[in-house]
Amino acid sequence: MIEIEVEAEAWTGALPETEAVVERAALAALGKVEGDIVVLLTDDESVRELNARFRDKDRPTNVLSFPAPENAAPHLGDIVLAYGVCATEAEAQGKTLADHLSHLVVHGVLHLLGRDHEDDAEAEEMEAEEREILAQIGVADPYLAEQD
DSSP states (O other): OEEEEEOOTHHHHHOTTHHHHHHHHHHHHHTTOOOEEEEEEEOHHHHHHHHHHHHSOOSOOSEEEEEOOGGGTTEEEEEEEEHHHHHHHHHHTTOOHHHHHHHHHHHHHHHHTTOOOSSHHHHHHHHHHHHHHHHHTTOOOTTTGGGO
16 A cells, blocks of 8 residues: 655645646556555655754755565555655656656665665666666656766
């Protein structure tokens, strides 16, 4: 089950189909894995507070993933997205908010499933998996612009 909580109305104001976009991306990233995920769509300040509290980084970021402990099964974890950061990035990268949101949800779910990008090899593997999942839901390669 994908539970979506919209805390910042800016999300649905800018993208009325926000919840459908999140659900589609999360389900695609889960694939055959069964489990529950909570996705919180909030503002930059809320994400800044979480980032400072849990990662010692006192700034907003686009997406945070909080994997659940194994004894919390079937809950896999929580994903939190900051509207302002995401919207600004989408515009700067020439992407629609829906496509950028899809990418960040897929990215967050993969973190919940244990993927990471701490070194170059892990990053390449995770990016390849993201590209494959996003292609399945009709979202263009989010890393294409970086390769130019």
